[in-house]
Amino acid sequence: MSGKMSSMGGNNRIFVGGCIAVVLAAIALMTGVRTDYVFNASYVVLQFIVLASAWNILGGYAGYVNFGTSAFFAMGGYTALFMIKMFNAPLLVQIIAAACCTGVLGLGIGLISLRLRGIFFSIATVAVAIVLETVILNTDYFGGAKGLQMMRPEPIAPFTSYDTMLFFVMVLMAISAVAISRYIEQSWIGRGLRAIKDNEEAAECVGVPTLKLKLIATVVSGALMGAAGAPLVMYMRFIEPVSAFSLNYSVSALAMPIIGGTSSWIGPVIGALLLGSVQQIVTVTISSELNVLIVGVLLVFFVVVAPDGILGLVRKLRTKNSAKGDAKGGAQ
Amino acid sequence: MALELNISGVEAGYGAVRALQGVSLNVKQGETVALLGTNGNGKSTLMKCLTGLVRPTAGKITLTIDGVEHNLIGKGPQEIVNLGVAMVAEGRRLFPRLTVEENLYLGAYRPLARADLSKNLEFCYATFPILKQRSKQLAGSMSGGQQQMVAIARALMSAPKLLLVDEPSVGLSPLLVSQTIEKIGELNRKHGMTVLMAEQNFHQTIKIAHRGYVLVHGEIAFESSNVAELENNEMVKNLYLGA
Structure with missing residues (x-):
């Protein structure tokens, strides 16, 4: 019992410490440094923290691999576009509307999971992305294939530039996404999702409400992905289907948790920080084409060498060390 | 705290295969009832009907708790667990x-x-x-x-309130079988747990059961109101005791 308590305490310290560090770094960036590159790069990394944490709720905890992150992300963006065109809605309303719409899309995906499991579920999520992209491509209201350009409104006080405001919003979103993912992991929902991942039929038999839990996971995961996509329009000042539905979002959202470790909330954060930063650095130092290749190479490397990600590696080393310690203690 | 499980005329199967053909049995509060039968006679299918994993094509399964009758057919596993x-x-x-x-x-x-x-x-x-x-x-x-x-x-x-145990002896060594079954008996004796246990191991089962049913080819071939009757029955002797 005391062991559990102390590890929970460590977990809390990491989470609270991480939040404080992120907020301090964000404030420093917003007030002091003001280099556009660092700003943009951090924005993208934060966006990936949201996407990876959201993906992990369904893919990591419950074992339902979603290949359609881009569908949720882009649908979030296009919902925001709709809210701007229709109601001239402020950013916060855009984000809430996007989260609601993609939450409903998540519910749909969750109902698919009733009939399809494993790889078949994943294929269905790819199909959802393709269908949605085709619909947007052929809808003039959303600009069709050539996309739409949007003017940014004035930033809301106390922010002096819209960039800073978007960045601040993304910081809050990343912290919320990680907090939600962490809450789910440690609650009854997470325990049930792990049971579904391990043996869905057995879970059903012992009275775990499998459908309800899967729907919670798909809705929360989808809503977070959509929320991450909502600021896209204002961030880029432009939205267009091919880049919004880019496969890069789907692959990264899946690669980051796998590289970091899917068993815990911190895995996707580690993966997003690592892979996101490497991608950003490679984009400016070598080439922007290469960063897709890097995701692929790293993913293959981790799947082969460390199937449980960085978290799994750390855990393995720890148990090895403690086993060594025990052996020493025994010898004395 | 009165509890009674009633199964009457239950039929179930998989596709064209009929696994249960009009099975009736009951379990009352505080009893340990054995459901005996060798492999492939429908014990597990009956257990699955009771937990909502297989839906019977005919018959009734009711669980009466404190005078309230619950129909188990058509309920999902989770609802049945929630009933106790x-x-x-x-x-x-x-x-x-x-x-x-x-x-x-x-x-x-x-x-x-x-x-x-x-x-x-x-x-x-x-x-x-x-x-x-x-x-x-x-x-x-x-x-x-x-x-x-x-x-x-x-x-x-x-x-x-009701514990269903499906073949607890599967894959265990003889010593562990008797320990496991003894534990189930203890749950009944010490804590008043109502138990329905499907089992192939006749000798171990009758140590803890109050009475039992023998299932042969999806039908109840023999019903006994006490253990002695089970031990002395000719058919049971043929099936289990090699006599």
Whole structure:
């Protein structure tokens, strides 16, 4: 019992410490440094923290691999576009509307999971992305294939530039996404999702409400992905289907948790920080084409060498060390 | 706290195969009832009908709790667990990559059981002390006998009124079989648990059962009101005792 308590305490310290560090770094960036590159790069990394944490709720905890992150992300963006065109809605309303719409899309995906499991579920999520992209491509209201350009409104006080405001919003979103993912992991929902991942039929038999839990996971995961996509329009000042539905979002959202470790909330954060930063650095130092290749190479490397990600590696080393310690203690 | 399980004329099958043909039996509060039969006679199918995994094509299954009759046919596994029926499935069906403690918690999704979570956990650990020592171990890394204990304890975590046990002896050594079955008997004697147990192992089963049914080719071939009748029945002798 005391062991559990102390590890929970460590977990809390990491989470609270991480939040404080992120907020301090964000404030420093917003007030002091003001280099556009660092700003943009951090924005993208934060966006990936949201996407990876959201993906992990369904893919990591419950074992339902979603290949359609881009569908949720882009649908979030296009919902925001709709809210701007229709109601001239402020950013916060855009984000809430996007989260609601993609939450409903998540519910749909969750109902698919009733009939399809494993790889078949994943294929269905790819199909959802393709269908949605085709619909947007052929809808003039959303600009069709050539996309739409949007003017940014004035930033809301106390922010002096819209960039800073978007960045601040993304910081809050990343912290919320990680907090939600962490809450789910440690609650009854997470325990049930792990049971579904391990043996869905057995879970059903012992009275775990499998459908309800899967729907919670798909809705929360989808809503977070959509929320991450909502600021896209204002961030880029432009939205267009091919880049919004880019496969890069789907692959990264899946690669980051796998590289970091899917068993815990911190895995996707580690993966997003690592892979996101490497991608950003490679984009400016070598080439922007290469960063897709890097995701692929790293993913293959981790799947082969460390199937449980960085978290799994750390855990393995720890148990090895403690086993060594025990052996020493025994010898004395 | 009156409880009664009534099964009458239940028929079920898989596609064209008829596994149960008009099975009727009942279990009353505080009894340990044995459902005997060799492989392929429909024991597990009947258990699956009781837990909502297989839907009977005919017949009635009712559970009466304190005078309120619940029809179990058409209810899902989760609803049936919520009524207070827990099953220890054949082959244990644990979550191998989760710890023993997590496995136990997963048995406690029943809203009624969550209120007494720590009490139930204490009860499970008191019944199976080894599980307390091994609470952080992955369930898949335990021995067969210990896994069977986890499976029984997981069922107990839902604070059931009726415990269904499907072939607890599968894959266990003779010593472990008698220990496991003895534990089930103890649950009945000490804690008044109502038990319906499907089992092939006749000798071990009659040590703890009050009465029993023999299932042959999907039909109840023999019903006894006490253990002596079972032991002295000619057909049972032919089937089990090699006489």
